[in-house]
Amino acid sequence: MVQASQVKDLVAPVSLLDTLKAIDAGTLSPADSIEACLQRLALIEQQIHAFVSINGHAVNEAKEAKGPLAGIALAVKDIFETRTLATEYNSPIYRGHEPVRDAALVTMARKAGSTVIGKSITTEFAFLDPGQTRNPHNLDHTPGGSSSGSAAAVASGMAHLAFGTQTGGSIIRPAAYCGVTGYKPSYSLMPKVGIKDFSWTLDTAGLFAAKVADCAFAASAITGRNLQVDPEAPFKQPTLGIIRCRTWQEADTDYVARFDMMVESLKRFGTPVVELKPSEHFLSAFKAHQIIQDYEASQALAWEYVNHADQLSPLLRQTLDFAQTITPSDYDEALICARTARRELREQFEDVDALLSLSAPGPAPEGLASTGSPIFNRIWTLLHTPCVNVTGLETENGLPLGVQVIGPEGEDQSTLQIAHWLEGAILRHLKG
């Protein structure tokens, strides 16, 4: 085990595609690949706290693994049901809870050959009350949430791949804070069967990996869809848009300055980037997100609220107390607002291929009492668009800063392709 002061030097996501190349070349076996992750884990997990449980059979399972992801170590957020590892949702109500089956995505990922190495720490029921995980880049900072352990496990090379979910900003924000790629697919591209519901209109399953191409390859292998980024694809300059709504006023000014410099650099090299106005219902959709999330959570967690309210965190309990006052007609109006905002956004996407945004209001905040703010993510979760956190920028102190690429709903492949291209462009920009 290493000291806290040494952790930062060990932070290095391990590329899934590089790993598979080594396996294909015969220089690494699937079992050795998993073993390497577990060695890294033995070294630094006690400083990071990314996992709630570890699969003691992982190496043996990897020996039997077949499929495109054989040798890939997968961390599964602890709101996915797993048959052989307890599923506790970071709630005392479910301490030791052992589901009888695996979630659909876990089954699909195992079938594709990956090995579940453990359950990664979530905030309580994937809401806002923090788990025990620390940010690998600075242990005094939050890793973000709610998929805290998933992001941290990939960032520190303990897993090649991790499952997460996003209801507010639970994939993109921790990915940005931890400096890894986070991919929130179009709503319902990945099945949610066996994942604990919080708000069914919003809950979206997705992935963490080192780079965009890693996420794209894994998503293809798991879903059977063609989502891979093609390095040989003829280069077509995308047209990009930015919608600077009022949330940007709350963002860290240094972060905005770095983002703007990157945009200027893109323009200088010939990429059209246009500023777009928020559509008519874009701003009211922010409020709609809150209403939908809270109203649905009060039904999704009805059993826990009615029978075990004393075992909920004060934050969640207060939210559910408040949710009892939301009327069905408030909720119905919010759903209509969301539908209208989605239609307006589809129209805006007629002029641009993707949108760029910050991934969070700033770098990972100091302290572990909060997982940071999802204000740069909620709207896109509501609008069901694919989102990718692209790595590369960082603060003066070396904390990661993410750039969020947002595509039209259902256009996941082109969104990943643009994110992959941007990842390279940021590298070139930083070098230049």
Place this chain on the structure above:
Amino acid sequence: MVQASQVKDLVAPVSLLDTLKAIDAGTLSPADSIEACLQRLALIEQQIHAFVSINGHAVNEAKEAKGPLAGIALAVKDIFETRTLATEYNSPIYRGHEPVRDAALVTMARKAGSTVIGKSITTEFAFLDPGQTRNPHNLDHTPGGSSSGSAAAVASGMAHLAFGTQTGGSIIRPAAYCGVTGYKPSYSLMPKVGIKDFSWTLDTAGLFAAKVADCAFAASAITGRNLQVDPEAPFKQPTLGIIRCRTWQEADTDYVARFDMMVESLKRFGTPVVELKPSEHFLSAFKAHQIIQDYEASQALAWEYVNHADQLSPLLRQTLDFAQTITPSDYDEALICARTARRELREQFEDVDALLSLSAPGPAPEGLASTGSPIFNRIWTLLHTPCVNVTGLETENGLPLGVQVIGPEGEDQSTLQIAHWLEGAILRHLKG
């Protein structure tokens, strides 16, 4: 226990509203109300087979019950998770399975005061392989499915209220076959948390009760929405439509004749009823339903299929085998087709308040090897509209025939109101 030949004479749904009136008047206690249902159950359940398990604490629980449904006996389809009763999905894979929590709707129904008297028999995973339930009107006939036990329990007065779900025709068809009211709400009006997924785009939770007003009252009490039918509401003659697509050619001619006579009678008393053409995507939406259902089922049941294929029924296994050949782009196209058909239907609803249809191709078919055909239901499940099975018509031999009332998505109250009005009109028509 009664003999098989005596069952038919005992078939009599017990109105939830009449029961609550007696409780309000002090002539019946909630516990006695539950006791009466259990006595009926002791008398005829061995002939009907509506339940897979019975709650031995029901009467005691009713003594503590508070809320608008105190004294109401609720049967819960055995694909809803229940903490105190096993949840087996009528699959050997889940024999004895005991979830740790109640489904959201079960919690909400308990909170409203109703008492769960048992788990009602479902077909295997709510698909097509029949359960053990018989039709109370004729034990040699199917009760329909997949919510077989729920419909039969209400039809035979063993429960006042039952939960069901519909992915193809699993609420409206058994309601029609068993002669009770079935209410499939607008998609997602009732939360599905804790209900086994089969096809998340289609699965819809709903209710069975004696009459339309009973369903409407219970739905209001459980969801907190105002869905009640108002007998004092000023009478507004609805404009009704009929879309006679090609499935009507497969319907029983006597059934169609009785339906048409009812329509003529409605017209004679001044109700406008217009014939509408199927919209452009209406017919292709039939095929879309199949593709969406099978593709999503192959993911929703991925764990069972990969690990326990030998314990699936041949029918389900073949369906899942075939589903492996559906491509993601077939599925995406089917989703787009469904979305387009929904928009077209919304436009058609600008001219009519509700649509009328048969609830099934005929009365409950003889034999227990099949639960009948969902061809008159699938399209409405896909289109997310509220549907109500209205009772009153029957065959020469006394088998129930249903009339299906279909309203615009989100307009559940007016749809229930029209169904309630039609229920009365059918009674008057039969008397006239």
